Amino acid sequence: MYTFSYYKTVLIAFLILAHVNLIGQQHPNLTLTQTGVEQIRKNLGNVPFFDSHLAEVKAEVDAEMLTGIHVPIPKDMAGGYTHDRHKRNFSMLQKAGALYQILQEEKYALYVKEVLMEYARIYNGLPIHPQPRSYARGKIFWQCLNDANWLLYVSQAYDCIYTFLSKKERNHLEDDLFRPFADFISIENPQYFNRIHNHSTWGSAAVGMIGLVMQDEELIQRALYGLKKDGIDKNAKDNDGGFIKKANEKAGFLANIDAPFSPEGYYTEAPYYQRYAMYPYLLFAVGLNNMRPQEKIFDYNNGVLLKAVNTLLNLTDTDGEFYPLNDAQKGMSYFSRELVSSVDIAYHYGDKNPGLLSIANAQGKITLDDAGFAVAMAIEEGKAIPFSKKSMEITDGPDGKQGGITILRAGQVENELNLVAKYSAQGNSHGHYDKLSFSLYHRGEEVLQDYGLARFVNIDQKNGGGYLKENKTWAKQTIAHNTLVVNETSHFKGKYELGSQFHSTKYVSDLSSNGHQLISAKENNAYEGVKMHRTLVMVEDERFENPLILDVFKVKATDKNKYDLPYHYFGQLMSTNFDVKSLESLAPFGKKHGYQHLWLTAKGTATGKIDQLSWFSNNTFHTLSMASEPGDTYLFTKLGANDPEFNLRDDPSFVIRRANTASTLFVNAIETHGSYSPVTEMAENTRSKIKGISILMETEDYSVISINLAEGASIKLYFANNNKNKNQSHSILLDGVEQQWTGPYFIQTN
């Protein structure tokens, strides 16, 4: 009598044979491979992290299948029924395909097949989507981008049931659904497909993935290298105001790796969109790696795709939320599904960094494929160690020469301070006009915020979930950021064409973390006749509960200007040491460049000495200490003016205004201190430790500032301002005392 095990072996052998198609290509072989499936099946029941996620997905798909098949004629915007339904479909199909492979239960293959047949039945007859909002309208969704999402997910489902289908069925699906679908989002929409943009990455990955499954070399080439002809007008723009394509610019998947990624894998649009784009980048890369290893895709551009995952993970605050640079919805984090797959792929196809396992563990999810299984297995084997985020300098631009982003970190995780300094390129159409801006985080909470975008993604009531006009009129403007505004006008006058031509430049940095960290950058193009140079220092000094932030902003100008330096704080104002007059009626702060959205609520007058402002948020105190000049005014604002549809948040801001001034130096210090508990009602360390700030020297070559604590106690920053002197030995005389140092800066503590 044959044993059960014998039958099982025969069955598996049969299945393996059956999965090799006629031209020799195995299926599945995109994200799930045959070897992977064998490994997974062999270990079912032994890897709890995998098993529990498998059970979850099975329960979800089983429940969905009970509701039947729903392929409605597309009509709604994001947030509407048909949109959500088709979105749900592609996700369910992908999962059902994986379940079929892993559980070998035919019902899942049958479900995938039936849904696909329904799409095949209607696809060719579908008109363009009725909602006319996109520069590239889809057929299933209002924009091609979502159609590409669909195809990228569904390719995986198709790969999983490929051998389950008859040749005739495959021909039907390929002829009536997949190839016309791929053509529609590429040949028929070159303005969508053939450009350098996250949209196009989705497009090329989708076309490439279905091409790989279909073994359609033409589609694969189109995906990798773009359309040879596209007829795109070089002045055409997309809905975000970005240019579609520069003349003679390359397109396709590989060009989309070349252009937006810096050598460290920073994606020029910033983390929110990088997160979104990582999915197609990595998925298609995995498909290529498995089906066309000769492309060596993970080695492409020095392995930038996997470096990008590490960079992206470092662009998160203590809680794993992405810094909302440029257009970014707050709250998006490495718990998103795109980062689940990114982390799994980076682990499995990368250098098996065990720190990634702790993030996978925190995510509590894995992908049901080779990469996810490898992660679950490694966690089961106890290989996870904490993912350590350190201070990090990230360049921007394909050659890494277009400025960048620096993150300074200090303190233990439970009390961590992060400073994010931005001196990058424009960031394509999702860029904001905020050269030399920064934001500050404490314990994963915002202390000085970057507003992010003005949009409620997928919330139908708010412009169908799309960008709101306030994104342009407020969120992108300079005044919406913690950086200098000259004459109430945004950097580059808020003009994309102009801003796209320039980037800021790093001057000097030091992330050594031995008591202080520093990032200093210059911007010479944001305003004609105004050169800006900002230096941010994170000083760890035991006299301060948390590291002290020094913010030294040097302005060199030929003419007299009005300077506004905003700090976008949160929470309740506690005290000021200068006079504040609250206004009896409120008017907008200005007329344009974002000023029209701020209510001016109060005005303060500088004392000409040290001025201080304390506020309280997240049960912590914060104090801004300013080396003021007589004549400086302080302006308190609240967001929300000229906002007829209540699209903006009502956040407060504080603006230092120095008018009628040419060259000048702003020196400010930010303390994060103390705590309050509404349960014990104990308030600790509620006061600033700073007694004075003085500018001891300010010349073309040097800036010397002193933060004065108690009598005889101070922190002094000696700074060389120019490239021509920064690496030399310096000797300067201050109050008859000579101070010597070598290199760009020196911090002296007394």
Place this chain on the structure above:
Amino acid sequence: MYTFSYYKTVLIAFLILAHVNLIGQQHPNLTLTQTGVEQIRKNLGNVPFFDSHLAEVKAEVDAEMLTGIHVPIPKDMAGGYTHDRHKRNFSMLQKAGALYQILQEEKYALYVKEVLMEYARIYNGLPIHPQPRSYARGKIFWQCLNDANWLLYVSQAYDCIYTFLSKKERNHLEDDLFRPFADFISIENPQYFNRIHNHSTWGSAAVGMIGLVMQDEELIQRALYGLKKDGIDKNAKDNDGGFIKKANEKAGFLANIDAPFSPEGYYTEAPYYQRYAMYPYLLFAVGLNNMRPQEKIFDYNNGVLLKAVNTLLNLTDTDGEFYPLNDAQKGMSYFSRELVSSVDIAYHYGDKNPGLLSIANAQGKITLDDAGFAVAMAIEEGKAIPFSKKSMEITDGPDGKQGGITILRAGQVENELNLVAKYSAQGNSHGHYDKLSFSLYHRGEEVLQDYGLARFVNIDQKNGGGYLKENKTWAKQTIAHNTLVVNETSHFKGKYELGSQFHSTKYVSDLSSNGHQLISAKENNAYEGVKMHRTLVMVEDERFENPLILDVFKVKATDKNKYDLPYHYFGQLMSTNFDVKSLESLAPFGKKHGYQHLWLTAKGTATGKIDQLSWFSNNTFHTLSMASEPGDTYLFTKLGANDPEFNLRDDPSFVIRRANTASTLFVNAIETHGSYSPVTEMAENTRSKIKGISILMETEDYSVISINLAEGASIKLYFANNNKNKNQSHSILLDGVEQQWTGPYFIQTN
């Protein structure tokens, strides 16, 4: 050879003997008793919950003792050094006393003794505290209240080291510290001690506790029954504007149980102050119970003191935070130290309710005494069960006849909806002018808020941590609450003398929770010539994701008035179905009664049909649906006008205004629905289910309203408005159809 165990027995016997003082009284015998100490010592190492807390306290006290003894001459306000230091001292002394008893380590007794000796050295020479802010200034602190805190805590420490001290030492402490201290906060400050007020409860408990330890019958009598003569002027007021004492009013501890507690143990000042007051009430009660069992204090007034703990625990939201009724700082919760001891005492000296154990478990703390040990032991024995909070009706007033508070609850804990309706008495000097107001919570987060107080307790920068003037000008005013304001004037014109004479009256309630719960109350005195009757219904209907709230506010008036019905929501406005015009410049909403603090930001115009407003907060959607009348206007406001010191939060509000109207009916419905995740970016159920609201009948006797859903689907409320008809059988004809029901109301769903 004697065994170690023999020595231990002898030692314990010796210690027990040593702890009986000359007049037969044992020590300790207040909160720790000798039997208790034996029990605890016998089980050391066996009750992890107790042991770990003991270890924590030991570590804290050990660390403190290493810093030496600090008894500075008092000078600072709350938040300042001497204030915090003396506060820390009494807490440390209490803990060190307990450690001495439990660990039998002499160093703790020695520490307590040395600190007390230092206080005894300076006390008689101390002038009154230099800060002149209180109606009853202390010597150690700026107010007698804090001095009483000190004495209440220190009594326990003294009890613990009583037998450690020589008679001479005790005489010195009693003559030079404790008795003068007790006299100072009673005889020398009758305006503080001899009244009905939480301050006086602290005073009498403190005097009583030290009296018990000293076996000083005179002090004990003074504590229990107050001063016989006090010479208090009946028109005198305290800092909060409350009367010190009515003519012929009793005083002392027992009178302070009689007056402010309702039969269920609701404390008329509301939960924030009840929480604060529970500590002296219960501590002195425990002392009396242990030292003078003949007083039967826990049976006093039908056991109201222990009932009060249960009531207080029910006055918390899903997260254990107290509803901020009247003057209350938000965030205060049953995790406060007062509730730790209350829960332990209620368990040990009460009916051993195992639900209390789950709260103790969540608190993660116990008191180091008999009660705390009993709780820890019971938890160790696995007796804890969840503390179940149900809908609850709580009366106000000593006889339970001064209106009350009703809490309606529905849904599982993780999705719980709470409605808190207030129709109580004034609440002494901490009361707000908000008759018939309500607040709404979802998952422990505020949906419609009660502002709470305007104060930053113990934060020195904000008026020394004391009440801010905006507490009176905003927080107490009617417009700061979710209830009706007539002619821009607060209830009782905001006059305490007037408000104190009246209370609202419950009309009818139903907490049966079989599909709907209801609370209906009337207020006839807040305005001359205006009778108000509000009915709040929580309808559980499967067509709604969460229970629907119906808010039916009937106004009967002789003259035409201007009515404002505010809803104090939080978060981002999503959409309205009526026209809204945002204003180009902002002015205060009015001149007084709180209106001067609101900026009017936008105006809407009623359609005369159903008007809807949706907003988004805590990742949940909320919709207010209004049966509007032509001519109604909608006013959008933001708090913060006339607030020169930034003492107020900047919360938004929405006000329904119906002007030039005598009798009228406001009918509104509130839906809590849907969800949004910034990580998945999925928005679910973002739209209201309500298509219309109609008033089908509105007479002296009946109100009938209909909430219309889809075609033919509705929820109808039939309501009898009068005491004279409410318990009868009713029959009314609507559109030719007769509807019959019996009793005050009937809900019909189609």
